[in-house]
Structure formats: structure tokens, C-alpha cells
Amino acid sequence: xxxxxxxxxxxxxxxxxxxxxxxxxxxxxxxxxxxxxxxxxxxxxxxxxxxxxxxxxxxxxxxxxxxxxxxxxxxxxxxxxxxxxxxxxxxxxxxxxxxxxxxxxxxxxxxxxxxxxxxxxxxxxxxxxxxxxxxxxxxxxxxxxxxxxxxxxxxxxxxxxxxxxxxxxxxxxxxxxxxxxxxxxxxxxxxxxxxxxxxxxxxxxxxxxxxxxxxxxxxxxxxxxxxxxxxxxxxxxxxxxxxxxxxxxxxxxxxxxxxxxxxxxxxxxxxxxxxxxxxxxxxxxxxxxxxxxxxxxxxxxxxxxxxxxxxxxxxxxxxxxxxxxxxxxxxxxxxxxxxxxxxxxxxxxxxxxxxxxxxxxxxxxxxxxxxxxxxxxxxxxxxxxxxxxxxxxxxxxxxxxxxxxxxxxxxxxxxxxxxxxxxxxxxxxxxxxxxxxxxxxxxxxxxxxxxxxxxxxxxxxxxxxxxxxxxxxxxxxxxxxxxxxxxxxxxxxxxxxxxxxxxxxxxxxxxxxxxxxxxxxxxxxxxxxxxxxxxxxxxxxxxxxxxxxxxxxxxxxxx
Ligand code: C2E
Ligand code: CA
Ligand code: CA
Numbered sequence: 001x002x003x004x005x006x007x008x009x010x011x012x013x014x015x016x017x018x019x020x021x022x023x024x025x026x027x028x029x030x031x032x033x034x035x036x037x038x039x040x041x042x043x044x045x046x047x048x049x050x051x052x053x054x055x056x057x058x059x060x061x062x063x064x065x066x067x068x069x070x071x072x073x074x075x076x077x078x079x080x081x082x083x084x085x086x087x088x089x090x091x092x093x094x095x096x097x098x099x100x101x102x103x104x105x106x107x108x109x110x111x112x113x114x115x116x117x118x119x120x121x122x123x124x125x126x127x128x129x130x131x132x133x134x135x136x137x138x139x140x141x142x143x144x145x146x147x148x149x150x151x152x153x154x155x156x157x158x159x160x161x162x163x164x165x166x167x168x169x170x171x172x173x174x175x176x177x178x179x180x181x182x183x184x185x186x187x188x189x190x191x192x193x194x195x196x197x198x199x200x201x202x203x204x205x206x207x208x209x210x211x212x213x214x215x216x217x218x219x220x221x222x223x224x225x226x227x228x229x230x231x232x233x234x235x236x237x238x239x240x241x242x243x244x245x246x247x248x249x250x251x252x253x254x255x256x257x258x259x260x261x262x263x264x265x266x267x268x269x270x271x272x273x274x275x276x277x278x279x280x281x282x283x284x285x286x287x288x289x290x291x292x293x294x295x296x297x298x299x300x301x302x303x304x305x306x307x308x309x310x311x312x313x314x315x316x317x318x319x320x321x322x323x324x325x326x327x328x329x330x331x332x333x334x335x336x337x338x339x340x341x342x343x344x345x346x347x348x349x350x351x352x353x354x355x356x357x358x359x360x361x362x363x364x365x366x367x368x369x370x371x372x373x374x375x376x377x378x379x380x381x382x383x384x385x386x387x388x389x390x391x392x393x394x395x396x397x398x399x400x401x402x403x404x405x406x407x408x409x410x411x412x413x414x415x416x417x418x419x420x421x422x423x424x425x426x427x428x429x430x431x432x433x434x435x436x437x438x439x440x441x442x443x444x445x446x447x448x449x450x451x452x453x454x455x456x457x458x459x460x461x462x463x464x465x466x467x468x469x470x471x472x473x474x475x476x477x478x479x480x481x482x483x484x485x486x487x488x489x490x491x492x493x494x495x496x497x498x499x500x501x502x503x504x505x506x507x508x509x510x511x512x513x514x515x516x517x518x519x520x521x522x523x524x525x526x527x528x529x530x531x532x533x534x535x536x537x538x539x540x541x542x543x544x545x546x547x548x549x550x551x552x553x554x555x556x557x558x559x
Contacts, residue, residue, distance in 0.1 A: 011036050012058035012130055017046035017074065018092070019066040023115075027061065030119045034127070043069030044366065047077055048310060050084050055157055055271045058130045060089040062109070064100055068314060068371065075107035077367075086154075088129050092117070145217040147195060148202030156216020160226040160270040163213060171229035173262050174270070175209055176277040177201075180255040180285065182221035189252060197245045197252060208241040224274045234260045235292040257281050258292045279303070306362050312348060313359075313368050317375055322346055324379050325545035326397065328554060329516055329538045332529070337558045338536050339396040341432065342380045343545045344372070360402070370408040373401060377415060381422040381429070383548055388424075392555050398430030398460055406444055412451035419457075426456030432483065434462045446476055453478040460516065465504055474511060482508045484534070486519025493525050498532065505532045 013036040018024040028037045038053065040046035043066055050057060064071035071091060078084050088110035093100055101112050110129060113122055145152045151159060164172065179185070179201070186194050202223060206212045211228030218224050230237060238258055245252050259281025264273040280293040316322060324342050331338030346354040363369040377399050384397055405411055419426050431452060433445075449459055460481035461473065465488040474482075484504055492501045508515045517529050520539030529537060546554055 013038060013053070013056050014059045014061060014126065015040060015046060015049055015053075015057045016061045017041075017043060017066070017071070018061070018063040020063070023063070031061075031123070031126075034123055042066045042314075043071060043074035043077075044368070045311075046074055047081075048307070048366075050078070050087070051275075052272075052307075053269075055086075055269055057084075057087055058134075059126055060087060061126075062089050062091050064091060064093055064104070069367065072103060072107060075104060075109055079108045086133065088133050090126065090129065147199055148217050148223075150202050150223065151214060151216035153216055153218050156214065156218070156224060156226075157270045157274075159214055160216075163226060164264075164266050164270065168266055171263050172213070173211075173227050173229050173234070173260060174264055174273045174277050175225045175227060175234065176218070176259045176274060176281055177205055177223045177225075178257045178259070178278070178281055179221040180257055185252070185254060189250070193246065193250070193252070197254070200245055201243055201256075204243050208238070210237060218274060218278075222278070224277070226270070229263050234258065234262070234294060238292050256291060257284055259284075260292065260294045262294055276300075276303075308351075309354070309359050309362060310366060310368070312351075313363065313372070316346065316348065317371065319349075321348055322372065322375065323547065324376060324383070325547055326383075326551035327538055327545035328543045328551070328558075329536045330542045331536055332526075332534060337395055337555060339398065339430065340551065341398045341538060341545075342376060342400070344376055345545075364402050364404055367404060367408075369402045369404050373399070373405050374414070377418055377429075381418050381424060384424055384428055385422040387552070387555070390552075392552070393559060394425070394428055395555070396428045396430050396458065398432045398458075400432045400434075400462070402434070403441075403445075406441070406448050410451075411448050412455060412457075415452065415457065416455050427458055430458040430460050430481070432460045432462045442476065446478075449478045453480075463518075465500070474507070479511075479513055481514045481516060483516045483518050483538075486539070489517055489519055489525055489529075492528070493522065498528060501528075502532055505534055509533065 011034070014031060015038045016024060016027055016031070017040045018027065019041050024039055024041075028039060031037050038049055038057070040049050043062075046060065046062070047069070050060075062071045062074060069077075075089065075091075078087075078089070085108075089108070091101070091104045091109045091112040092115055093104075093112055094115050104112060110133075111125065113125065143152065143155045144150070150156070160174075179198075182194070185197070189197075198221065202215070202217065205223060205225065206215055209225050209227050210230060213226045213228065215223060215225040243256065245254070259277040259279070261273045261277040261280070264270075276295040276299070280295040280299060283299075284290045284293045323345050325345055326340040326342055328337050329339040329341065330336075344356055344360075346356075346359060348354055360369065363372055380397050380399055388394060401411070415429065415431070416426070419429055433449075453459060458480045459478060460483055461477070461479050462483045463485040464482045466485040482504070484501065488500050488504060492498045505515055514535045515533075516536040516538055517525075517534050518538050520526060520529065520537045520541045522541060525539075526537060526541055543554060
């Protein structure tokens with residue numbers, strides 16, 4: 001939160017999201033006299049800039065039609081995140097399309113202007129919107145959270161910001177505390193008791209945090225505190241802190257996690273320091289014996305690297321930096337190659353080889369995965385067509401799909417169109433879905449899989465046995481193949497106990513599903529899987545994932 005402004009004594013920062021280079025340049029030139037201007041070339045970059053700059057951005061100027069993530073999606077995501085509700089958005093529409101305008105307003109846009117715009121009118125409109133927003137949010141926001149009597153989020157950021165400004169030489173830490181699985185606690189103990197829990201916790205925390213200056217409630221069960229910088233390790237400080245809720249009543253089971261940003265930079269907004277502390281905290285979620293995590297140099301590097309990868313992703317598709325490797329699946333019944341899995345690799349001109357474990361989870365979070373996966377499916381179709389044209393026997397290739405792929409438009413239509421474009425029999429394309437997919441939005445996934453199935457695509461459930469609640473998905477999803485996760489194969493050969501593996505194969509048999517064993521590395525494992533009746537084997541024992549030309553050689557050798 002910025003201080004009150006009279007005629008903008010202090011320059012506000014505005015974010016311009018516009019894909020057309022020339023339009024963006026012109027607009028930024030216009031605005032630069034009055035505002036600090038940050039630019040983004042599409043909605044996705046815009047959302048990242050919002051994340052990055054925390055509460056610094058006073059207003060967004062948004063174009064509607066942009067590649068990758070358009071204005072509508074930007075507004076949708078902004079609203080979903082809920083964190084930037086107080087940042088007004090002016091949408092710039094090229095035409096006088098009333099429908100676009102209505103849709104934007106419905107999605108939470110504050111106002112719109114039609115291109116071409118009159119510079120003075122536009123700037124005044126921007127200023128009065130910012131002024132309106134700042135004064136109304138100041139009035140509307142409750143300074144203290146009613147339940148906990150800590151500062152509400154905005155006031156915490158604001159007041160902590162003032163503390164930082166007051167003494168530029170002083171050193172501070174930010175400590176965030178989160179109650180793990182609070183939702184489950186709510187179900188278990190009831191709202192009233194959980195409210196009391198939060199109230200008491202908010203009273204207790206300031207007592208155990210040395211050098212406590214002020215505290216705020218950032219979310220339902222997340223608290224943040226600004227403290228004097230502590231030389232002692234926060235893990236040590238908090239080691240013996242024991243919160244005892246409801247001392248006279250029913251005992252409550254709970255776990256607290258702390259994330260710390262140490263010796264925070266005065267130039268960085270408090271909300272960003274809180275983001276860092278919560279990032280550290282998220283890393284230890286679910287880890288039983290680790291209550292405290294400190295945001296450190298490694299996390300910073302990781303965050304920077306992730307940001308860099310996000311930035312590089314879009315041009316990487318155009319530059320064809322994503323390459324597809326094919327890992328053969330060996331058919332145990334006829335001892336021949338029975339297919340392959342397509343696995344993506346990113347070969348960046350400067351960063352070199354980047355493994356999917358590094359970028360897939362990131363792209364799954366920011367949505368880029370839908371674009372990347374579509375690109376990969378098309379490359380795979382092209383490769384299949386090429387193999388057929390060159391006279392190779394038809395082997396199916398499986399592609400990976402992420403949860404997000406199901407949410408973006410009609411997946412079954414999209415995949416069918418691709419297969420038809422390359423004149424491929426649908427049974428040649430297998431769809432691998434990770435087990436974790438099955439838990440979320442079950443109807444959409446169920447429906448889409450059924451459609452894919454009807455169209456003749458083969459559905460494989462990936463990573464079976466890796467620890468999710470998989471049995472329900474086996475019953476409800478239209479599946480053809482179970483891929484046994486490498487962890488159960490490892491477990492079996494390490495302990496010589498094949499019971500889980502046997503059970504998994506039996507289960508698949510009973511449901512008339514084929515089985516593929518993944519991550520098979522030794523002859524002993526192959527022999528055991530053969531005895532158990534597994535159908536296919538994929539793993540280093542037969543081959544590592546291979547680039548296209550080497551995969552072709554492999555096929556030629558095995559033919
Ligand atoms: P996954 O689908 O479970 O893929 C199997 C992973 O095991 C691959 O790692 C593969 O290289 C590795 N692997 C195969 N055989 C062996 C073996 O014998 N021993 C060992 N130690 N490892 C083996 P990779 O290629 O790093 O992929 C990691 C994950 O990234 C994949 O797991 C998949 O979930 C995801 N992924 C890869 N490509 C794509 C893609 O194009 N789209 C999407 N959405 N996800 C992808
Ligand atoms: Ca897979
Ligand atoms: Ca797998």
C-alpha cells in the first residue's frame with residue numbers, strides 16, 4: 001500500500017500488457033512522463049510481473065487479443081488467485097465490440113478504453129482510477145483482523161513497509177507460520193473450535209518469536225511477523241516452541257510449519273519477502289520432522305532459474321529447442337518392440353540440456369504445458385507418419401498428458417484432429433495419464449477419457465503404485481493399460497519380495513488391462529516380470545530414451 005497521494009507526488013507503477021510491439025512502445029512512451037511503466041508481451045508474462053512486483057503495481061493496462069494467454073485468461077487467472085483484487089485493470093479494446101467489453105467487465109475488469117485513445121483523457125482516467133482505488137481500499141480495509149486481532153494483510157504490508165523505511169540500517173526477518181491441513185482440521189473439530197485455535201495461536205506466536213515487531217494474518221491459517229533480525233538459527237529458536245490449544249477440552253492434532261526470510265532487503269516489498277518465506281514453507285509441507293525452513297541462496301537461485309525458464313519457454317518452441325526422445329517398450333510375449341513413449345527434452349543454446357523434471361512441473365503450474373504438449377503430440381504424429389512412410393512396422397507411441405491438458409478445450413477433439421491430419425490409425429497413439437490426475441475434477445477426466453476411448457485411442461495409467469489413491473480410478477476410468485511405477489519394481493528386486501508386483505499384475509489381469517513395467521534395468525527384473533505375466537517392459541535394460549534418428553535405427557535393428 002502506498003501512502004495517500006495528492007496529484008501523484010509519488011509516481012505510481014503501471015503494467016502494460018500488450019503483444020503488439022509498436023502499440024506497446026507508443027503507449028509506454030505516452031505514459032512514461034507520469035508513471036513508472038512495466039511491460040509484458042502477453043497475459044502470462046503479465047501475471048508473472050504481477051507476482052514478481054507484489055503490491056507495487058497500481059494499475060494494469062490490458063490488451064484483449066494476445067497469443068499464449070489473452071486478456072480474458074489474464075483476468076480469469078488474476079481473479080482466481082485473489083491476491084491482486086485491489087489492482088484495477090483497464091482493458092484496451094481495438095474495436096467497439098460490446099461483447100468483449102461485457103465479458104471483460106464480468107471477469108473483473110474495472111474499465112475499458114477504445115483504441116485509438118486520446119492521451120490526456122486516458123492518463124486522467126488512469127489517475128482517477130488509481131486514486132479511487134487507493135482511498136477506497138484504505139477506508140474499506142479493516143486494520144485489524146477481527147478474529148485474531150493481528151493486522152489484516154494489507155495493513156501488515158503497509159505498516160511493516162513503514163518500519164523498514166524508518167530505519168534503513170536496521171536488519172529484519174520475516175517469519176510466516178502456516179497450519180498444515182487446516183481444512184481437514186475444520187472438518188474434524190468444527191469451525192468454532194478451529195476459530196478458537198487460530199485466535200489462541202495468533203496470541204501465542206508473538207510470545208515465542210524473539211524481537212517481534214508486528215504481525216498480520218495473511219490468509220485463513222497463515223500468519224506473518226516482522227521481527228528484528230536474529231543471528232541464531234530460526235530452526236534452533238523454534239525447536240522447543242510448543243503451542244497447546246484448547247488446554248481444558250478435546251486434544252487437537254495439528255502441525256505448524258514456519259518459513260523464514262532472513263535479513264530482508266529494504267528495497268524488496270514486504271509482500272515479496274512474505275512470498276519468499278512462504279515459498280520456503282511450502283518446501284517442507286508434509287515433512288513430518290521439519291517444522292522450519294529458511295529461504296536461502298539456493299531457493300533464490302532456483303526461483304531465478306524458474307523465472308528464466310518461463311521466459312525462455314515461448315521462443316524455445318519456435319526455435320525448436322524441445323526435442324523428443326523415444327523410449328522403446330519391449331513386448332515380452334513375442335520378444336519384439338511393442339511401442340515407445342515420447343519424452344521431451346529441452347536443449348537450450350546457453351543453458352544446455354534441461355531435464356523434464358525441471359521444467360514440466362513449472363509449466364504445469366503456469367499453464368504453458370498445454371502449449372508444449374500440443375507441440376509434442378504433433379511432433380509425435382509427424383514421426384509416426386514418417387516411420388510408416390519409410391516402411392517401418394506400425395508401433396504405437398505414447399504421449400504424456402498433464403491435468404491441465406484436460407482443462408484446456410476439448411482434448412479428445414484436439415488429439416483426434418491431429419491424428420487425422422497425419423492419417424494415423426487412432427490405436428497408434430497412446431495417452432499416458434499420471435495417476436495423480438485421477439483425483440481432481442473426476443467428471444471432466446472421466447468424460448474426456450471415454451471420448452478418447454470411443455475414438456480408438458489407447459489409454460495408459462502412468463505411475464501405478466506410486467502412492468496415490470489409485471483403486472478408485474481403476475474402476476471409474478476408461479483404461480487399457482497399467483504402467484507399473486518403477487518404485488514397485490525397485491522395491492521388489494531390492495527386498496526380493498514380489499508380492500506387491502504380483503498383486504498389481506493380477507489386478508490388471510482381472511480388469512483386462514495390459515501391463516507395462518517401467519524403469520526396468522536388470523536381467524533379473526526382466527525374468528521375474530516374465531514369470532509374473534507382465535506384458536511389456538520399458539527401461540534402460542532394453543534402451544534409454546533415444547532421439548528420433550537413433551530410435552529409427554533401434555527399430556531397424558529389432559525388426
Ligand atoms: P514418466 O512419464 O514416468 O517417464 C518415465 C521416466 O523414467 C523418464 O524420465 C525416463 O527417462 C525414466 N526412465 C525410463 N527408464 C528408466 C530406467 O530404467 N531407470 C531409470 N532410473 N529411469 C528410467 P524423464 O524423461 O526425465 O521424464 C520425467 C517425467 O517428466 C515423466 O515421467 C513425465 O511425467 C514427465 N514428462 C516427460 N515428457 C513429458 C511430456 O512431453 N509432457 C508431459 N506432460 N510430461 C512429460
Ligand atoms: Ca509417462
Ligand atoms: Ca511413469
